[in-house]
Amino acid sequence: MTMAPEPGNGHALPHTPTLADLAREAGTSRSTASRALSGRGYVSPDARVRLMAAAERLGYVPNASARTLKQRRSNVVGVIVSDLGNQFYAQLAAGIEQVLRERGYHMVIVGDNSDATEELTAARTFLAMHAPGVIITPDAPDATGFLLRRGLPVVEVDRRMSEHPCDAVVIDNVRGGRMAVEHLLALGHTRIAHLGVHTEFTSDAGRLEGYRQAHAAAGVPVDERLVLRVALHDETVAERITGLLARESPTAIFAANNILAMQAWRAIRARALSLPDEVSLVGFDDVQWMEMVTPAITVVDQPTFELGRRAAALLLRRLEEPVSAPTVELLQPSLLVRASTAPPRL
Amino acid sequence: MTMAPEPGNGHALPHTPTLADLAREAGTSRSTASRALSGRGYVSPDARVRLMAAAERLGYVPNASARTLKQRRSNVVGVIVSDLGNQFYAQLAAGIEQVLRERGYHMVIVGDNSDATEELTAARTFLAMHAPGVIITPDAPDATGFLLRRGLPVVEVDRRMSEHPCDAVVIDNVRGGRMAVEHLLALGHTRIAHLGVHTEFTSDAGRLEGYRQAHAAAGVPVDERLVLRVALHDETVAERITGLLARESPTAIFAANNILAMQAWRAIRARALSLPDEVSLVGFDDVQWMEMVTPAITVVDQPTFELGRRAAALLLRRLEEPVSAPTVELLQPSLLVRASTAPPRL
DNA sequence: AGCCAATGTGGTTACGTTCCCACACTGGCG
DNA sequence: CGCCAGTGTGGGAACGTAACCACATTGGCT
Numbered sequence: 118m119t120m121a122p123e124p125g126n127g128h129a130l131p132h133t134p135t136l137a138d139l140a141r142e143a144g145t146s147r148s149t150a151s152r153a154l155s156g157r158g159y160v161s162p163d164a165r166v167r168l169m170a171a172a173e174r175l176g177y178v179p180n181a182s183a184r185t186l187k188q189r190r191s192n193v194v195g196v197i198v199s200d201l202g203n204q205f206y207a208q209l210a211a212g213i214e215q216v217l218r219e220r221g222y223h224m225v226i227v228g229d230n231s232d233a234t235e236e237l238t239a240a241r242t243f244l245a246m247h248a249p250g251v252i253i254t255p256d257a258p259d260a261t262g263f264l265l266r267r268g269l270p271v272v273e274v275d276r277r278m279s280e281h282p283c284d285a286v287v288i289d290n291v292r293g294g295r296m297a298v299e300h301l302l303a304l305g306h307t308r309i310a311h312l313g314v315h316t317e318f319t320s321d322a323g324r325l326e327g328y329r330q331a332h333a334a335a336g337v338p339v340d341e342r343l344v345l346r347v348a349l350h351d352e353t354v355a356e357r358i359t360g361l362l363a364r365e366s367p368t369a370i371f372a373a374n375n376i377l378a379m380q381a382w383r384a385i386r387a388r389a390l391s392l393p394d395e396v397s398l399v400g401f402d403d404v405q406w407m408e409m410v411t412p413a414i415t416v417v418d419q420p421t422f423e424l425g426r427r428a429a430a431l432l433l434r435r436l437e438e439p440v441s442a443p444t445v446e447l448l449q450p451s452l453l454v455r456a457s458t459a460p461p462r463l
Numbered sequence: 464m465t466m467a468p469e470p471g472n473g474h475a476l477p478h479t480p481t482l483a484d485l486a487r488e489a490g491t492s493r494s495t496a497s498r499a500l501s502g503r504g505y506v507s508p509d510a511r512v513r514l515m516a517a518a519e520r521l522g523y524v525p526n527a528s529a530r531t532l533k534q535r536r537s538n539v540v541g542v543i544v545s546d547l548g549n550q551f552y553a554q555l556a557a558g559i560e561q562v563l564r565e566r567g568y569h570m571v572i573v574g575d576n577s578d579a580t581e582e583l584t585a586a587r588t589f590l591a592m593h594a595p596g597v598i599i600t601p602d603a604p605d606a607t608g609f610l611l612r613r614g615l616p617v618v619e620v621d622r623r624m625s626e627h628p629c630d631a632v633v634i635d636n637v638r639g640g641r642m643a644v645e646h647l648l649a650l651g652h653t654r655i656a657h658l659g660v661h662t663e664f665t666s667d668a669g670r671l672e673g674y675r676q677a678h679a680a681a682g683v684p685v686d687e688r689l690v691l692r693v694a695l696h697d698e699t700v701a702e703r704i705t706g707l708l709a710r711e712s713p714t715a716i717f718a719a720n721n722i723l724a725m726q727a728w729r730a731i732r733a734r735a736l737s738l739p740d741e742v743s744l745v746g747f748d749d750v751q752w753m754e755m756v757t758p759a760i761t762v763v764d765q766p767t768f769e770l771g772r773r774a775a776a777l778l779l780r781r782l783e784e785p786v787s788a789p790t791v792e793l794l795q796p797s798l799l800v801r802a803s804t805a806p807p808r809l
Numbered sequence: 810a811g812c813c814a815a816t817g818t819g820g821t822t823a824c825g826t827t828c829c830c831a832c833a834c835t836g837g838c839g
Numbered sequence: 840c841g842c843c844a845g846t847g848t849g850g851g852a853a854c855g856t857a858a859c860c861a862c863a864t865t866g867g868c869t
Binding site: 187188 | 854855856857858
C-alpha cells in the first residue's frame with residue numbers, strides 16, 4: 118500500500134488528475150475506473166455514474182502516452198506528403214484528416230521535400246510513436262519497406278513504389294493521360310507535346326503511358342522530340358518549355374501536373390502565342406486558377422480530397438483486419454473540356 | 464531479477480528491442496544505456512560506442528510514449544487551423560511544420576471547421592497527448608483559455624481572441640486595410656464597398672477598421688450601405704454581393720480575404736461589368752489565381768508561410784523560457800498594385 | 810442441492826523510459 | 840592520511856494506464 122500521491126509542498130500545485138484520483142473520489146478501485154472510462158468490461162451503472170461525475174468534477178483527461186505505452190499502439194496516424202504548401206497535397210491531407218477525425222484518430226503530418234532521407238526519418242519517428250499505421254506519398258521505396266518490415270500497415274497514396282506489396286489508393290493515370298490525348302487527337306492534333314516529371318513514380322509514368330496508348334490507338338506516331346521529361350527540382354523548366362515551343366512548334370500541349378500546366382501556360386503567354394488558336398493546352402489536376410483564367414483550361418480532373426478520404430478509410434480497414442491481401446483502389450479521373458483546346462490552325 | 468523477455472512461443476516474434484536489450488547486448492545497465500542514447504549524464508566513451516553499435520545492430524528505436532510518460536512532455540506540438548483545404552491555412556501549416564521539424568518537433572494537426580466545439584475537443588486531445596504547446600487560429604476564446612488554465616503554452620496565429628493574454632503572431636490588418644483603401648481613394652474612388660466576414664476575429668475587424676481610417680484620413684464619409692459583413696458559412700454570399708453591386712453601384716470593392724475576393728470577381732463577371740473600367744477590385748491575401756487572371760488582381764499580400772514559421776519559432780522560444788511576458792508579433796502586409804484597379808469612370 | 814453463467818469488483822503486474830540516489834574508483838589536495 | 844571533486848556505473852522507483860486473474864455475489868438451470 119502506497120501513500121496518497123499528494124506531495125507535501127505548500128502551494129497546491131495543479132496535480133493533473135489520474136485514474137487513481139477518480140477511483141479515490143468515487144470510492145472504487147483503479148481497475149473499475151479504467152473500465153468505466155474506456156468502456157470495456159463490466160461496470161455497474163451506479164459506479165459508472167459516480168466515476169463519470171468525478172471525472173467531470175476533477176477535469177480528468179486520460180493520459181494518451183500511458184495508454185499508448187500499455188496498449189502498444191497509439192491513435193495517431195503518421196502521414197508523409199511531399200509538400201504541404203502544394204495545393205494538391207494540402208487537399209489530400211485535408212481528406213485524410215477528415216476521415217481520421219471522424220473515427221477518433223489523429224494525424225501527425227510530415228513534409229519530406231521529395232527527399233528519401235527525410236522520408237526515412239519520418240518513418241522512424243512514426244515507429245517511435247507507435248503509430249497504428251502510415252499513409253505516404255512515396256518518393257522512394259525505402260520508407261515503405263522499412264515500415265512494412267517492422268509490421269506497420271502502410272497505405273501508399275497518389276503513386277506507388279511497387280517494390281513491396283501494400284495497400285494503395287491511386288488515380289487511373291493511364292486512363293487520365295489517354296483521355297487528355299484522345300481529346301486532342303479527336304480535335305485533329307498530331308503534334309502533341311507531353312510535359313512530365315521524370316521519376317520512378319507510377320503516376321507520371323502512367324500519364325505518359327496514356328499519352329502513348331492514345332497515339333497508338335489513333336495510329337499517330339509519337340515524335341519523341343515532343344516528349345519532355347523534367348527532373349523534380351529542375352530550375353530550368355521554364356526555359357526548356359519555351360525551347361520546346363520554339364523548336365518543335367507543337368500544336369498542343371499535355372501538361373501532366375498542375376505545376377507544369379502553370380509553367381506551360383506562362384511560357385505560352387511569354388511567347389505571346391494565342392490560346393487555343395495557335396496552341397491548345399490540357400492540364401492534369403484541376404486547381405482553382407484553371408477555371409478562372411481566360412481562356413479557361415481544359416483539364417483532367419482528379420478527386421484529390423476523395424483520394425485522401427479513401428486512403429484513410431483503407432488504412433482504418435486494414436487496422437481492423439490486418440491479414441487480408443493488399444488492396445489497390447483505382448479512382449477515375451474525368452476530363453473537363455474548357456476553352457483552352459480547339460482544332461489546330463491549318 | 465526478472466527473466467529475459469523472450470516469450471517461449473516457437474516462431475520468433477519480432478520483439479521490438481528496448482533499452483534493456485541494448486544493455487544486455489553491450490554488457491551495461493539500463494541506466495547507462497539510457498544515458499548513452501539520450502546524451503545526458505556521464506557515459507564512458509567505451510560504453511557509448513558499444514551501446515551505439517548494439518543499437519545499430521538491433522535496429523533500436525526509442526519508445527516515444529514511454530519517454531513522454533516519464534518526462535510528462537511529448538515533442539508533438541498541437542496545431543489547430545480552420546480548414547486545411549484552404550490555401551491560406553495550408554501555407555500556414557507548411558510554415559509551422561518546417562520550423563518544428565528543423566528543431567526536432569512534430570506536428571499533429573486538426574481542422575476544426577471554424578467550430579468552437581471541435582476546437583475544444585482538439586484542445587483536450589492535445590492535453591491528453593501532453594503536447595508541449597499548441598498553435599491555433601482561434602475561432603472562439605474557449606480553447607485557448609482551457610489550455611492556458613491547464614498550463615499549456617498557446618500561440619494564436621493570424622488572429623487574436625484577446626480575452627486571455629498569450630503569445631500571438633498576426634498581420635497588421637488595420638494597416639493592410641488602410642493600404643488597400645488609400646490606394647483606391649488616391650485613384651479617385653469615393654464609393655468603395657467593403658466585403659468582410661462578420662466575426663469576433665481581430666483580423667476581419669482590423670481590416671474594416673483600416674477601411675474606416677483611410678476614409679477618415681481622406682475626409683471621405685463612409686456610406687454604411689457599402690459595408691457588407693457576411694457570416695462565416697453564409698451560402699448566399701454570391702447573391703448578396705450581386706445585390707450590393709446592383710443596388711449601390713460602388714466604383715470599387717475591397718474584399719477582405721481571398722474567398723471573398725474570388726466571389727466578388729465572379730459577381731463582377733456574372734454582371735458583365737468591366738474590370739477595372741466600371742469597377743475596381745482589391746483583394747486581401749495573394750493567392751495564385753490573382754496574378755494569372757486578366758486583368759490581374761491588385762491585392763494586399765501577407766507573408767503567410769512566414770506567419771507560420773514565426774508562430775512555431777515563438778512557441779519554441781516560449782518552451783525554453785516559460786515565464787516571460789506574452790509577445791505579440793506584428794507582420795507587415797504589402798500592397799501589390801496590378802491591373803484590377805484604375806480611376807473611376809467619370 | 811449443486812453448478813454455472815452473468816455480473817461486478819479489486820489486486821497486481823507490465824508497458825519502456827528517465828531520474829534520483831547510492832556507490833566505486835581515481836587523483837590531487839590540504 | 841583523510842577528504843573531496845570528478846568520473847562512471849547500476850539499482851530501483853516512478854510515470855498512468857490496461858489487462859489478466861482471482862474472487863464475490865447473484866439467479867436460474869439441471
